[in-house]
Amino acid sequence: VQLQASGGGLVQVGGSLRLSCAASGSTFSSYFVGWFRQPPGKEREFVAAIGYSSSGTWYGDPVKGRFTISRDNAKNTVYLQMNSLRPEDTAVYYCAVQRKGRLSQWISEYEYWGQGTQVTVSS
Numbered sequence: 001v002q003l004q005a006s007g008g009g010l011v012q013v014g015g016s017l018r019l020s021c022a023a024s025g026s027t028f029s030s031y032f033v034g035w036f037r038q039p040p041g042k043e044r045e046f047v048a049a050i051g052y053s054s055s056g057t058w059y060g061d062p063v064k065g066r067f068t069i070s071r072d073n074a075k076n077t078v079y080l081q082m083n084s085l086r087p088e089d090t091a092v093y094y095c096a097v098q099r100k101g102r103l104s105q106w107i108s109e110y111e112y113w114g115q116g117t118q119v120t121v122s123s
Helices: none
Strands: 003-006 009-012 017-023 032-038 045-050 057-059 067-072 077-082 091-098 117-122
Touching (some): 003 091, 045 067, 045 077, 057 067, 077 091
Parallel strands (some): 009 117
Antiparallel strands (some): 032 045, 032 091, 045 057, 091 117
């Protein structure tokens, strides 16, 4: 499966962005999907994950209550709605998929990755 992340950009503190992760291939609905981010000079970190449907989700502590992950299997797309953005949310955001059959925060468990989209939050 190939993944294409988009929707990044420059936004002011407190603003919102919606990232999209579009997947190719008819088996997208059989994958769990995760969003990760890599701030400048730091390691990649877990942001959010979603199961086969939007009923199963998991969020990293820094984004709980501000970010929402969802998916539309008919469009082979997963979204990350980001609200109340902060300067520390500045990073390259990546989407990835895995078939472990459970929500996961571990980078090593994800099989395929998108190319990343830059999010910059200015103060």
